Amino acid sequence: MTSSDETAAAGYRPLLFSIAYGMTGSVGDAEDIVQDAMLGLVKARRAGTAVANVKAYLTTAVTRLGINHLGSARVRRETYVGAWLPEPLVAPAGERGPAEHAELADSLSMAFLVLLEALSPVERAVFMLREVFGFGYPEVAALVGRSEANCRQIFARARQRVDAGVPAPDGPPERQAEAAALADRFFAAAAGGDIDALMVMLAPDVVLIGDGGGKAQALATPPTGSLAVARFFAGLFRRFGRIGVTRRPARVNGRPGAVFHDAHDRILAVMSLDITDGRVRAARSVVNPDKLRHLGQVSDLGLRRNPDHPVRPEQPPTAEQTVS
Structure with a gap:
């Protein structure tokens, strides 16, 4: 990969991470997907493949890797114990974290990512690319490998499913x-x-x-x-x-x-x-x-002492018994 490619690729990392995290809800998986996409670009260059548009190449790679990951992760999600939330993106108070850096605070909120769990992998990709990142339908079609007409149908279906899970707002969000x-x-x-x-x-x-x-x-x-x-x-x-x-x-x-x-x-x-x-x-x-x-280092307070028997409480513990 040329030095100009490396500079361009580095500049796209926030976008690529945001797409991958929006698809997976996992910081580690998102970082792995972005890294795999970057390595794919390096291998393509070494193999003599002409890559005219680095951004399009990397975005396509991240999107399709995300779709594949969701397909393999779906079984794990279906057997997940209790409520599922995404891995948190954390920034110190007053500083800009990954969500704010990409100007995607609403689209990377825990509530929004939980709603996206109702979508199939392709629906999630189409919805994220169109609704969150503002890609046009021709671009979305190229990224997910579907026809433009099909992507319009997929987006409409996904939009209905997401809207069905959104509670009615009772006032403006606070600054x-x-x-x-x-x-x-x-x-x-x-x-x-x-x-x-x-x-x-x-x-x-x-x-x-x-x-x-x-x-x-x-x-x-x-x-x-x-x-x-x-x-x-x-x-x-x-x-x-x-x-x-x-x-x-x-x-x-x-x-x-x-x-x-x-x-x-x-x-x-x-x-x-x-x-x-x-x-x-x-x-x-x-x-x-x-x-x-x-x-960072994780506490062992509140952990199940026997890892072979995951926590499945039949009755809700009191506030004195839980740390969640």
Whole structure:
């Protein structure tokens, strides 16, 4: 690969990573897919293949590798224990992370990526390329290897399925600074056990979703509604205080949130908050250690002690028994 190709390829990495992550919901898999695409370009050049458009070549490679990956990963998703959430993209509060860097905060949010799980691999690719990245139908058709007319049909079908899973909004999304300030107040109220203050900041139909993947304790039946969620957070943070868990504000998939560390500074959980109209509508917590390793050393608090028997709680544990 020539030096100019290397420079161009490096410049496309944010786009390529965003496509791969949007397809897979996995940081590690997305990085592997991008690397495989880059290696494919090198091999093509060495074999004497003319590559007139480096961006088109790499985008096509990433898209098709993503489709193939989803096909092989679907069985794993179908047997996943409990709620599935994507691996979190984390940036320190006030800094730009991968989602913001690509100006894709909404499209890389946990809520949006969960909606995309309802789509087939090709539907997901077509929808992402057209809706999120703004590719025209001729480009989408070339990237996924389908006809333009077929891609239009696939997109329309995917659009209907995604829209069917989108809750009606009750107000405008908060600006980043306002949302971050509300998140700080929310976590402070939880740490102080102030249930009344928490309820003021929670939407009446707020939901809490935890992803333990069968390896860390998570709620089988998450609490819903402002009172139940407020009580849960108050109990959770009371336990955190006793065992020395600390919170660091962060941007998680473009949303305000936090990374929780145990007393040994190991990562315990990552949480994002969906904030609309001045209230928290959803809290999503990833405690599955496999989804946190890309962020650093992972805590063993809350892990199932016998790895041969994954966590499948029949009844939801109390706030004193869970860290999700």
